[in-house]
Amino acid sequence: MAEQSTGPVPGLTTPPDVVSTIALTRCQDTAHRIWFREEDGMRSLSLAELDRGAARVACRLHAAGVRARDRIGIMSRNRIEWVLLDLAAVKLGAVVAGVEPGRYEPEQVIADFGLTLLFTENEPERGAVRDIGGIRGWAQDEGTDPAALPGREAYDPADVFAIKQTSGSTGVPKGIEATVASVNRSMAAVQEMFHHGDGDNLLVFLPTRFLQQRYWIYSALVNGHDVTLADRITVFEVAQAVHPTVIMGVPGFYEQVKARVEAAGAPADPAARRAAVQAELGGAVRYLWTGSAPAGRTVLDFFNDCGVPLYEGYGLNETCIVAKNHPGAVRVGSVGKVLPHKRIRFDKDGILIVGGLDPVNTHYTWCGPGANEKVYLPTGEVKTFDIGHVDEDGFLYIDGRVDDIVTLSSALNILVPAVEERLREIPEIHDCAVFGDGKPYLTAVVSPAAPDTDPESLADAVSRLNEQLRYEQRIYAVVVAGERFSVDNGLLNAQFKLVRAEIGRVFGEDLDLVYQKHAVYNDGSTDGAPVLVTAAVGRPRTQKAEE
Structure with a gap:
């Protein structure tokens, strides 16, 4: 494929310095609030x-x-x-x-990131490890005069603002030092598209350890x-209590949400379905915001067709x-x-390359060997x-990935060869291919070790393996x-490697039936036993795929 490109729009101005505004200006807004849930109910400030x-x-x-440019860590749920x-x-x-x-x-985190302090929950205080539960008392201490905070200059655009950490599910976790300029530029672009302001209430329930989730809190202070603030377990209860106008979700x-509406008998009439949603x-x-993983067309249509806009986007930790999509x-x-x-x-292989003004950074600060050179x-x-294309009107499409990483609909990335290797240790399995891109959980197409493999025995073996895997790998x-x-x-190439795309095509109907029958939302909120593995019988294929 020949190289194609699109560039930044000429004449872009310097974006508002949101970061310095929060740092140096005392917010006087008493009309708008931050809402959060505690054990005894909803609270707000x-x-x-x-x-x-x-x-x-x-x-x-x-x-x-703690001084300017020192690093502090927060290892806690949303609160x-x-x-x-x-x-x-x-x-x-x-x-x-x-x-x-x-x-x-905690000690490893402190050493890896060079932290001055690390705030955690459910950990005894020791050395640089502090209990996050004491922060509320600091905030409410009227004996501490906010005006006593030492003065400082505005941020330089090149200053490091925050450390972003990848999940590590695709290899060694990587750390990126995000610049002030990248935060200001991204927030300005979002505000230009969506015009968040008076009358809006943005619901944040994805983990605040992800920097972009904190953007919406910064937005409240300046816009x-x-x-x-909620979490995945409480999100529906909190939504009923505060009536958000915007929800950010994977x-x-x-x-x-779709499954809940359908379980209650989703009405065919768009207006009635809109009311149900x-x-x-x-x-x-x-409007609703989604990204971080591919959204299926049926999900997008379910909301958009009934007048509840679900806007999909694309980005990476690195970009x-x-x-x-936006109004x-x-x-x-x-x-x-x-x-x-x-x-x-x-590029010549059709791989999407991203650059532009004010990048998040131009390298990882913490990563395994070769990661910087690869990315x-x-x-x-x-x-x-990622492989993609741009249509004649300038809309970007992501068509798939060139590597073996599967991104679940929960936005978790899984390096599937590692899971496949564990599956191949099961005596009943000769070979296998794991799927689940854009789906709520992983499935496997299994090449049996013998023609008379007992499906129930195989299912039991996979269930036992699941107990040893992280929940997103199950x-x-x-x-x-x-x-x-x-x-x-045609399911193996000449080097006897999986032809993953062909396996997915041949068994696509079987996989679709599995997801239709078992629409599990695996958010990892509990450590209970996994859903019973269901074995189906794939259609045999005897003709080699055309070259």
């Missing part, structure tokens, strides 16, 4: 109260030795203390590293609207938002038009390893092929 509390926390952090700490760090010019709770040893969440989400939604520029099935400050091109080009551009259904994968039937 005015944005002025939130800002004042964050300044008090900043004073206490300063007294503990108001997370927000207070993050905003306090902004006021000090410190750098926040959001870390997935329960996955890493004047409400914001609500495709798996909207699959869950709105009832699930609090009744005031003006932030690249493209987004006035929508093409369902695409991920929208490329943002004005981004530049994309396709970041000498030009500073990011090689996405196989929730198995399709048993009627014959072994081979070069002759």
Whole structure:
């Protein structure tokens, strides 16, 4: 494929310095609030109260030795203390590293990122490890005068603002130092598309350790609207209580909403379906936002066809938002038009390359050997390893990936060869191919070790393996092929490697039936036993695929 490219729109101005505004300006907004749920119900603070509390926390952090450019870590679920700490760090010019709770040893996180302090929950205080539960008391301490916070200069655009960490499910976790300029540029682009303001309430329930989720809190402080903090377990309850106008979610969440509406008897009439969807989400939604993983067309149509806009977009940790559907520029099935400050091109292999003004960064700070060279080009551009195209009207489409990473609808990435290797250890399995891109869970097409393989025995073996895997790696259904994968039937290539696309095509109907029958929303919120593995019988294929 010949190289194609689109570039930033000429004449772009410098975006508003949102970061310095939050750092240096005292918020006086008493009309808008941040809402959050606690054990005894919903609570809220005015944005002025939130800002004042964050300044008090900043004073206490300063007294503990935290200075500009120092790094503090937060390893906790979503809670108001997370927000207070993050905003306090902004006021000090410190750098926040959001870390997935329960996955890493605190001392290792401190060493890896060079942290001054690490705030955790359910951990005893020791050394640099602090209990995040004490932050509320710091914020409410009227003996701490926010005005006593030492003065400082505005951020430089090149300053490091936050540390972004990848999940590590595709290899060694990688850390990226996101610049102030990238945050300001991305937030300006989002605001230009969606015009968040008075009357809006943005519901944030994805983990605040992801930097983009914190954008909506920063937006509230500078653009004047409400914001609500929740999590995946409480999201529906919170939505009913606060009536959000905007919800940010991954495709798996909207699959869950769709399933809830259908379980109650989804009406065919679009207006009635719209009312049913709105009832699930609090009744005031003006639009829904999705990204991070591919959204299926049936899910997109379910919402868009009934007048509840679900806008899909595209981005990576390494690039932030690249493209987004938005009011006035929508093409369902695409991920929208490329943002004005981004530049994309396709290399000779059709792989999407992303660059542009104010990149997140031009390298990983923490990564395994070879990761920087694989992803970041000498030009500073990011090689996405996604295949796509741009239509005649400028809408970007993501057609698939060139590697073996599957992205679930919950936005979790899984390196499937590692899972396949474990499956091949099961005596009943000769070979296998794992699927699930854009789906709520993984499935496997299995080449049996013997023609008379017992499906129930195989299912039991896979269930036992699941107990040893992380929840996103678990196989929730198995399709048993009627014959072994081979070069002759086109399911292996001449090097006896899986022809994954052909396996997916041959067994596509079987896989579709599995997902229709078992519409599980696997959000990993519990550690219970996995869904019973269901074995189906795939259609045999005896003719080799055409070259």
